Amino acid sequence: MRAVANNLILHLHPTRVPAPALRFTHTWGLGGISALLTVILVITGVLLMFRYDASVERAYASIQTLETVVPFGALLRNVHHWSANLLVITVLLHLVRVFLTGGFFRDRRGNWIFGLFLLLIVLAFNFTGYLLPWDQLAFWAITVGTGLLDYVPVVGVLVANFLLGGREVGQAALRNFYALHVAVLPVVLMLALSYHFWRVRKDGGVALPDQTGPIEKLTTIPHLVGIELGIALVTLTAVMLFAMLVPAPLEAMANPAHPPNPAKAAWYFLGVQELLLHMHPLAALTLSAIGLLGLAAVPFWDRDDSAIGIGGRSARGRKAAWLGVALSLLLTPLLVVIDEWWLDLPALLPGLPTLVSNGLIPLGLTLAGLAGIYWLIRLALRTRHNEALVGLFSFTMNALVVLTLIGIFFRGPNMALVWPW
Numbered sequence: 001m002r003a004v005a006n007n008l009i010l011h012l013h014p015t016r017v018p019a020p021a022l023r024f025t026h027t028w029g030l031g032g033i034s035a036l037l038t039v040i041l042v043i044t045g046v047l048l049m050f051r052y053d054a055s056v057e058r059a060y061a062s063i064q065t066l067e068t069v070v071p072f073g074a075l076l077r078n079v080h081h082w083s084a085n086l087l088v089i090t091v092l093l094h095l096v097r098v099f100l101t102g103g104f105f106r107d108r109r110g111n112w113i114f115g116l117f118l119l120l121i122v123l124a125f126n127f128t129g130y131l132l133p134w135d136q137l138a139f140w141a142i143t144v145g146t147g148l149l150d151y152v153p154v155v156g157v158l159v160a161n162f163l164l165g166g167r168e169v170g171q172a173a174l175r176n177f178y179a180l181h182v183a184v185l186p187v188v189l190m191l192a193l194s195y196h197f198w199r200v201r202k203d204g205g206v207a208l209p210d211q212t213g214p215i216e217k218l219t220t221i222p223h224l225v226g227i228e229l230g231i232a233l234v235t236l237t238a239v240m241l242f243a244m245l246v247p248a249p250l251e252a253m254a255n256p257a258h259p260p261n262p263a264k265a266a267w268y269f270l271g272v273q274e275l276l277l278h279m280h281p282l283a284a285l286t287l288s289a290i291g292l293l294g295l296a297a298v299p300f301w302d303r304d305d306s307a308i309g310i311g312g313r314s315a316r317g318r319k320a321a322w323l324g325v326a327l328s329l330l331l332t333p334l335l336v337v338i339d340e341w342w343l344d345l346p347a348l349l350p351g352l353p354t355l356v357s358n359g360l361i362p363l364g365l366t367l368a369g370l371a372g373i374y375w376l377i378r379l380a381l382r383t384r385h386n387e388a389l390v391g392l393f394s395f396t397m398n399a400l401v402v403l404t405l406i407g408i409f410f411r412g413p414n415m416a417l418v419w420p421w
């Protein structure tokens with residue numbers, strides 16, 4: 001048994017690893033935690049399949065039976081639900097860690113871009129799973145989400161039709177989402193993760209600062225495996241405790257005739273939904289696409305690999321990161337409030353089509369604002385290009401968090417701003 005376990009571990013890891021790679025702050029354990037959550041999701045997902053029924057008449061009832069009749073059924077669903085939500089968070093934090101430690105330099109460039117594909121798969125998993133309970137929350141979040149596709153030029157309507165199996169969220173959509181969730185995406189994720197892990201090994205493990213002398217190496221067993229087991233135990237305990245204490249939400253059965261007010265997207269898309277309240281859907285989607293392309297372009301944008309493995313590139317880079325966070329904490333809510341209560345571009349520019357007054361202009365202003373943030377950080381802290389990029393990245397990621405929090409807590413009926421307390 002022990003020989004089998006050792007063999008498996010040494011297929012995943014080299015026999016010896018550089019001692020600095022074992023430092024917790026180099027990884028925060030986030031890649032490993034994401035991998036563990038994926039395993040938990042596969043196991044609990046397969047068990048859920050024994051009871052779940054992908055039909056609009058029976059899906060909701062099958063979840064109710066699972067929660068009330070099947071022994072440990074509610075716990076099973078809670079573990080699956082919360083692990084899926086946690087995975088979105090840990091994968092995003094892993095992305096932030098890889099960026100901040102310069103994990104995209106040199107040979108790791110390809111794995112960084114491939115990682116973005118992994119992020120999209122994780123989001124697709126969550127999105128397709130969201131519909132399955134067939135309650136009000138599920139039905140309307142997917143209606144809002146897929147409605148957005150209509151604004152994507154050329155392919156949007158085709159993709160929406162393919163996903164929904166028609167124009168509306170109904171039986172065909174449920175069947176398609178289920179097929180994607182339990183058959184297509186798991187295969188894609190497993191293949192993609194195998195490639196991701198293989199690349200991490202081939203590229204020499206996690207990014208570490210360049211060393212002049214010889215690097216001390218330690219055996220994987222027990223040094224690395226001991227740390228991994230510790231992190232796995234803490235993660236498992238946290239997920240189990242959370243799942244035992246907090247039930248996964250289940251609202252009334254889906255009713256296509258009665259939209260809830262407000263009808264919100266799933267929380268990880270609330271940042272985009274918040275953008276939609278401030279600009280034309282095409283502009284909001286273009287801004288999101290530019291953000292994703294910007295992330296993919298990071299290895300080409302920052303070519304100064306002398307700072308590889310150093311958190312934030314330098315002490316000044318770390319200052320730039322904090323300045324970026326502080327600026328976005330201040331500016332994001334301020335701009336949301338100004339646009340909500342005072343600024344009405346279509347009314348100010350009545351002669352222009354709304355695609356320009358409410359689309360091109362706010363999009364251009366946002367991009368100009370981001371360029372302004374870059375230069376502000378560069379000049380205020382006298383940073384180099386790569387350090388200012390750290391500031392811009394921190395600004396943008398934190399703005400996404402703030403927009404999401406506004407969407408979760410500060411949007412009420414008709415998506416108007418409300419004070420939650």
Ligand code: HEM
Pocket residue numbers: 027028029030031032034035038091094095098101102103104108111112113114115116118119122193196200205206207
């Ligand atoms: C389900 C999703 C993912 C899983 C399970 C995963 C897992 C891992 C693991 C276990 C490592 C080894 C180091 C560590 O533990 O942190 C790693 C490294 C790496 N990951 Fe991921 N990852 C995922 C998504 C992503 C995403 C979204 C990105 C970036 C866009 C990314 C980019 C990288 C890169 C470039 C490395 C190597 C560089 C370094 O670690 O310093 N990964 N990943």
